[in-house]
Amino acid sequence: xxxxxxxxxxxxxxxxxxxxxxxxxxxxxxxxxxxxxxxxxxxxxxxxxxxxxxxxxxxxxxxxxxxxxxxxxxxxxxxxxxxxxxxxxxxxxxxxxxxxxxxxxxxxxxxxxxxxxx
Amino acid sequence: xxxxxxxxxxxxxxxxxxxxxxxxxxxxxxxxxxxxxxxxxxxxxxxxxxxxxxxxxxxxxxxxxxxxxxxxxxxxxxxxxxxxxxxxxxxxxxxxxxxxxxxxxxxxxxxxxxxxxx
Numbered sequence: 001x002x003x004x005x006x007x008x009x010x011x012x013x014x015x016x017x018x019x020x021x022x023x024x025x026x027x028x029x030x031x032x033x034x035x036x037x038x039x040x041x042x043x044x045x046x047x048x049x050x051x052x053x054x055x056x057x058x059x060x061x062x063x064x065x066x067x068x069x070x071x072x073x074x075x076x077x078x079x080x081x082x083x084x085x086x087x088x089x090x091x092x093x094x095x096x097x098x099x100x101x102x103x104x105x106x107x108x109x110x111x112x113x114x115x116x117x118x
Numbered sequence: 119x120x121x122x123x124x125x126x127x128x129x130x131x132x133x134x135x136x137x138x139x140x141x142x143x144x145x146x147x148x149x150x151x152x153x154x155x156x157x158x159x160x161x162x163x164x165x166x167x168x169x170x171x172x173x174x175x176x177x178x179x180x181x182x183x184x185x186x187x188x189x190x191x192x193x194x195x196x197x198x199x200x201x202x203x204x205x206x207x208x209x210x211x212x213x214x215x216x217x218x219x220x221x222x223x224x225x226x227x228x229x230x231x232x233x234x235x236x
Contacts, residue, residue, distance in 0.1 A: 004161075030221075031221065031223075033223065035226075040127070040228065041228060042208065042226050042227055042228035042229050043162075043208065043226040045223060048215075048223055050215075050221055056215070058223075090161055090162065092162075096221045105150055105167075105169065105212070105222075106152055106164045106167055107224055108164075109154075109161035109162040109163070110161050111160060111161045112160070112161050
């Protein structure tokens with residue numbers, strides 16, 4: 001079974017703190033993604049990475065940064081947490097396409113981290 | 119970039135009734151399509167996917183979805199729902215992220231909350 005784990009299920013931080021959310025996958029996936037999920041807004045992509053040390057901005061990167069030093073680990077960083085970053089954060093991973101490969105292309109999700117910033 | 123519209127934010131039904139959750143996407147170019155399910159306080163799980171071939175795809179728990187290229191739709195159906203199907207359902211479409219077409223991300227709809235009542 002593919003396993004995507006996130007470092008915390010629940011996290012409470014104060015405004016202005018630096019926050020690290022960690023994600024680890026065990027399936028040798030090239031791609032990793034960070035989303036935030038808010039009621040009525042669905043999943044919005046913050047950042048993604050398709051290789052070690054590579055990163056691309058998603059739809060809402062402002063206020064966030066990421067780090068991918070190892071293939072299996074993708075970290076989301078809130079440099080200075082604000083109350084509008086209170087949300088559910090979901091990490092996901094996937095293979096890249098490979099022509100006629102029988103790899104599966106779907107994303108596998110972690111259980112999520114519910115972050116509250118007070 | 120792709121966009122995904124889930125036409126109903128909430129769908130209440132009675133147990134054993136049929137249900138259809140609607141999903142439309144924006145582009146008619148080759149796409150991969152997915153339905154994910156999220157049970158309370160959990161991450162997203164893949165329910166079913168369309169990659170190619172037969173336009174009707176099925177899941178192991180009785181859901182099915184039909185890919186309709188001309189209408190750019192991928193509606194999810196189940197002929198008889200159970201209380202345990204109560205969850206939020208997300209439709210997603212692949213979105214190529216490099217010019218070679220070998221890598222992609224997913225664009226998600228805003229979700230449909232299915233509530234099955236006794």
